[in-house]
Amino acid sequence: MAIENEQPAVGLSKVAVSETHGEDSPYFAGWKAYDENPYDESSNQSGVIQMGLAENQVSFDLLEKYLEEHSEASSWGIGAPGFRENALFQDYHGLKSFRQAMANFMEQIRGGRAKFDPDRIVLTAGATAANELLTFILADPGDALLVPTPYYPGLDRDLRWRTGVKIVPIHCDSSNNFQVTPEALEAAYECAESMNLKVRGVLITNPSNPLGATIQRSVLEEILEFVTRKNIHLVSDEIYSGSTFSSSEFISIAEILEAHDYKNSERVHIVYSLSKDLGLPGFRVGTIYSYNDKVVTTARRMSSFTLISSQTQHLLACMLSNKEFTENYIKTNRESLRKRYEMIIKGLKNAGIECLKGNAGLFCWMNLSPLLEESTREGELALWKVILNEVRLNISPGSSCHCSEPGWFRVCFANMSEQTLEVALERIHKLMEQRKSKET
Amino acid sequence: MERTRKKGQLLSRMATNDRHGENSPYFDGWKAYDENPFHPSQNPDGVIQMGLAENQLCFDLIKKWILENPDASICTAEGVDKLKNIAIYQDYHGLKEFREAVAKFMERVGGNRVTFDPNRIVMGGGATGANETVMFCLADPGDAFLVPAPYYPAFARDLRWRTGLEIVPVDCKSSNNFRITRAALEEAYEKAQSSNINVKGVILANPSNPLGTVLDRETMRSLVSFVNEKGIHLVCDEIYAATVFSSPRFISIAEIIQDMDCNRDLIHIVYSLSKDMGFPGFRVGIVYSFNDVVVNCARKMSSFGLVSSQTQYLLASMLSDEEFVGNFLRESSKRLARRHSVFTKGLEQVGISCLKSNAGLFFWMNMRPLLKEQTAQGELELWRAIISEVKLNVSPGSSFQCSEPGWFRVCFANMDDETVEVALERIRAFVLQGKEEDAPDQKSQRWHKKSLRLSFSSSRLYDESPMSPRMLSPHSPLVRART
Numbered sequence: 004m005a006i007e008n009e010q011p012a013v014g015l016s017k018v019a020v021s022e023t024h025g026e027d028s029p030y031f032a033g034w035k036a037y038d039e040n041p042y043d044e045s046s047n048q049s050g051v052i053q054m055g056l057a058e059n060q061v062s063f064d065l066l067e068k069y070l071e072e073h074s075e076a077s078s079w080g081i082g083a084p085g086f087r088e089n090a091l092f093q094d095y096h097g098l099k100s101f102r103q104a105m106a107n108f109m110e111q112i113r114g115g116r117a118k119f120d121p122d123r124i125v126l127t128a129g130a131t132a133a134n135e136l137l138t139f140i141l142a143d144p145g146d147a148l149l150v151p152t153p154y155y156p157g158l159d160r161d162l163r164w165r166t167g168v169k170i171v172p173i174h175c176d177s178s179n180n181f182q183v184t185p186e187a188l189e190a191a192y193e194c195a196e197s198m199n200l201k202v203r204g205v206l207i208t209n210p211s212n213p214l215g216a217t218i219q220r221s222v223l224e225e226i227l228e229f230v231t232r233k234n235i236h237l238v239s240d241e242i243y244s245g246s247t248f249s250s251s252e253f254i255s256i257a258e259i260l261e262a263h264d265y266k267n268s269e270r271v272h273i274v275y276s277l278s279k280d281l282g283l284p285g286f287r288v289g290t291i292y293s294y295n296d297k298v299v300t301t302a303r304r305m306s307s308f309t310l311i312s313s314q315t316q317h318l319l320a321c322m323l324s325n326k327e328f329t330e331n332y333i334k335t336n337r338e339s340l341r342k343r344y345e346m347i348i349k350g351l352k353n354a355g356i357e358c359l360k361g362n363a364g365l366f367c368w369m370n371l372s373p374l375l376e377e378s379t380r381e382g383e384l385a386l387w388k389v390i391l392n393e394v395r396l397n398i399s400p401g402s403s404c405h406c407s408e409p410g411w412f413r414v415c416f417a418n419m420s421e422q423t424l425e426v427a428l429e430r431i432h433k434l435m436e437q438r439k440s441k442e443t
Numbered sequence: 444m445e446r447t448r449k450k451g452q453l454l455s456r457m458a459t460n461d462r463h464g465e466n467s468p469y470f471d472g473w474k475a476y477d478e479n480p481f482h483p484s485q486n487p488d489g490v491i492q493m494g495l496a497e498n499q500l501c502f503d504l505i506k507k508w509i510l511e512n513p514d515a516s517i518c519t520a521e522g523v524d525k526l527k528n529i530a531i532y533q534d535y536h537g538l539k540e541f542r543e544a545v546a547k548f549m550e551r552v553g554g555n556r557v558t559f560d561p562n563r564i565v566m567g568g569g570a571t572g573a574n575e576t577v578m579f580c581l582a583d584p585g586d587a588f589l590v591p592a593p594y595y596p597a598f599a600r601d602l603r604w605r606t607g608l609e610i611v612p613v614d615c616k617s618s619n620n621f622r623i624t625r626a627a628l629e630e631a632y633e634k635a636q637s638s639n640i641n642v643k644g645v646i647l648a649n650p651s652n653p654l655g656t657v658l659d660r661e662t663m664r665s666l667v668s669f670v671n672e673k674g675i676h677l678v679c680d681e682i683y684a685a686t687v688f689s690s691p692r693f694i695s696i697a698e699i700i701q702d703m704d705c706n707r708d709l710i711h712i713v714y715s716l717s718k719d720m721g722f723p724g725f726r727v728g729i730v731y732s733f734n735d736v737v738v739n740c741a742r743k744m745s746s747f748g749l750v751s752s753q754t755q756y757l758l759a760s761m762l763s764d765e766e767f768v769g770n771f772l773r774e775s776s777k778r779l780a781r782r783h784s785v786f787t788k789g790l791e792q793v794g795i796s797c798l799k800s801n802a803g804l805f806f807w808m809n810m811r812p813l814l815k816e817q818t819a820q821g822e823l824e825l826w827r828a829i830i831s832e833v834k835l836n837v838s839p840g841s842s843f844q845c846s847e848p849g850w851f852r853v854c855f856a857n858m859d860d861e862t863v864e865v866a867l868e869r870i871r872a873f874v875l876q877g878k879e880e881d882a883p884d885q886k887s888q889r890w891h892k893k894s895l896r897l898s899f900s901s902s903r904l905y906d907e908s909p910m911s912p913r914m915l916s917p918h919s920p921l922v923r924a925r926t
Contacts, residue, residue, distance in 0.1 A: 313724030
């Protein structure tokens with residue numbers, strides 16, 4: 004049947020017109036304010052300071068130094084002999100040397116407490132792609148994944164948008180430092196069932212974004228026991244595993260599996276990336292590590308849609324197989340992050356603000372509930388607007404992370420210089436002073 | 444209750460179906476190559492890879508540019524001061540310099556008859572990712588796209604696997620050189636509609652893979668008016684645009700719509716540097732749409748397949764070097780023309796004709812005279828003989844959904860000159876031997892009678908085991924993003 008040209012917009016897909024990409028949330032509105040008036044140490048000292056961006060910029064000097072001393076890493080050797088082979092390489096297995104280097108790096112981050120087989124590493128263009136890809140493999144459209152709240156806002160898009168899969172929250176609250184409990188797991192599962200949703204798995208981020216804290220061993224055990232009992236999958240996004248403040252507090256799900264002799268491990272899949280630990284989000288380096296052969300094979304095939312540039316694989320294969328470099332990097336990066344964390348916690352404390360006790364990540368989870376006019380989502384957003392427009396700090400409201408308790412905010416501290424952090428803390432201090440004097 | 448769930452249900456339907464496309468007989472040829480790859484000195488009797496559409500003819504030019512421009516790499520002493528800014532750049536708009544350079548490159552490749560707006564340039568994970576993204580934007584699960592056949596085999600995966608779409612082939616025949624006729628389009632469309640299949644658009648590659656031909660202006664205008672009338676989309680995959688080596692010149696769909704009254708919201712281009720520049724490893728896919736909503740949506744989706752900023756930076760520098768680009772495009776065309784000529788003339792001499800073509804990294808060879816029977820089975824038999832006796836991996840027409848048996852796609856740009864000679868000799872010998880049918884010599888009928896089962900040790904089957912990646916050639920389509 005012919006359709007007249009006068010019709011309004013030509014049909015696009017439901018996916019295209021949906022809002023599941025999530026960009027209309029307040030999480031992103033703050034970015035706009037920043038884009039329009041970005042803080043600059045010298046040229047725009049009254050601009051908006053970006054504290055909504057979980058980037059690691061504290062260790063670039065280490066990367067720069069490495070590259071200056073090893074410039075053949077990227078220029079494909081003297082006379083560029085490897086260029087041709089590298090430019091042609093589109094094998095979805097990925098460069099073997101790169102997978103080997105990634106496996107080693109992941110082992111080093113975990114202090115050698117877990118082993119990783121390079122042949123189980125599937126490469127994707129970023130953890131964004133890895134999480135989506137795994138969802139395509141583990142769940143059918145209309146199925147559900149359980150995710151503890153609060154969680155990284157991007158998961159709404161990554162797990163749901165093109166896959167048609169739903170997220171059912173596992174509610175966590177401050178009464179026990181937002182840890183996942185067996186009761187919360189059961190409640191989420193039952194909630195899904197009552198909506199006639201088939202639960203296919205649980206996805207955790209460990210260390211947690213936005214909490215900035217690692218998941219305790221006992222909780223990991225409980226989660227593993229739960230997914231085994233329900234015969235569903237467990238995805239552990241360990242993207243911040245190298246961003247812990249001490250070497251011993253992070254426990255990977257890989258270690259738990261090892262302790263259980265890898266029994267029931269075929270339901271477990273780990274996502275990793277170099278975007279946070281190495282501070283290279285632009286390079287699009289993500290991985291899926293699965294203990295399930297079929298998942299590895301299928302994920303590898305699917306990675307055709309999202310391979311890592313061979314140029315980047317080559318560079319990082321060289322860099323990450325340099326044990327001296329990686330050991331020093333991991334150690335120094337941890338130190339630098341810990342120092343930053345202590346600096347911001349101290350500054351906030353001086354201003355009378357408490358944070359959740361954190362031990363990892365590029366951010367802290369700040370409690371501003373005492374400042375809320377009303378203990379509701381609206382109250383939180385109202386406060387957030389004030390902080391954005393008057394204090395000129397872009398921080399992320401807990402509601403954008405699906406936190407059930409209003410008043411919590413995620414504040415990033417590793418994406419700026421120390422001076423800028425000082426300025427941010429001063430502004431917060433001033434805000435608190437103003438509030439105090441208003442009360443008296 | 445949970446314990447009784449079957450093991451097979453542990454993964455999604457998508458994970459357990461066959462739409463990844465790797466279980467087709469098409470891949471037997473690759474296995475033969477993987478097990479016995481030709482090497483001019485080390486393995487002169489090995490299988491020559493002619494199923495791989497790669498452009499390896501101009502790396503010398505690129506190498507030279509790389510050595511002369513160390514600051515284009517952020518990982519050299521000359522360029523490392525840019526490292527931080529580039530390494531943290533993950534904006535899905537893509538580096539402005541990159542988009543501008545790509546737009547300019549596309550303009551050049553389009554003969555400078557069109558302008559491309561850098562703000563409409565959206566990245567994808569190679570053309571593989573770009574094509575999939577466009578489908579996600581334009582159609583819902585169960586919808587269909589018309590695809591003129593013969594077409595690129597991996598469209599079955601790229602357009603259908605995760606999107607849930609269907610492909611409705613549009614039959615093209617050798618009697619008119621496989622041109623896409625309005626009648627064929629209408630027929631395919633009607634057939635789909637009557638089966639309650641909702642057609643959302645037409646997608647094709649121009650220049651064509653596997654034909655190596657460019658669409659003429661008339662056909663393109665006909666396509667545009669067809670989609671306008673039906674209110675459906677037109678996606679042109681122009682990945683081979685710069686591989687045109689003789690006239691007629693390549694005409695981008697962007698040029699056609701300049702002088703046509705049409706709804707531009709229906710028109711979308713996919714592009715890539717994998718063929719024109721020979722950079723498949725760099726995963727540079729581009730979506731270029733004239734529809735603002737699609738640009739915005741595709742851009743958001745590009746988060747799932749951004750081009751590495753390191754690579755964006757290098758290519759921004761390389762592609763904005765106008766002198767280099769001009770020289771490269773000229774040389775590349777020249778070398779492709781020469782290769783094409785060597786093969787087609789050499790084959791003509793033994794009576795094998797090819798579809799007249801002027802683009803692509805392959806030619807479409809007519810082996811119908813050699814078929815025992817003009818059927819799909821006959822084609823497969825001939826093909827297995829070519830692999831096992833002639834030891835050439837060529838691609839049978841059936842893998843491109845060609846409705847006429849006997850055609851083969853033969854790639855010629857992925858080898859050096861020495862190998863070209865060997866390959867040509869082998870084909871000629873095989874064809875001539877097949878012509879000696881009158882001779883009572885048993886040998887001449889050899890390939891018909893010989894057991895045609897290709898025997899491989901079963902452990903070498905498709906990459907079911909994640910533990911054996913090294914057994915496969917890195918160029919096998921079993922492992923490559925694109926064939």
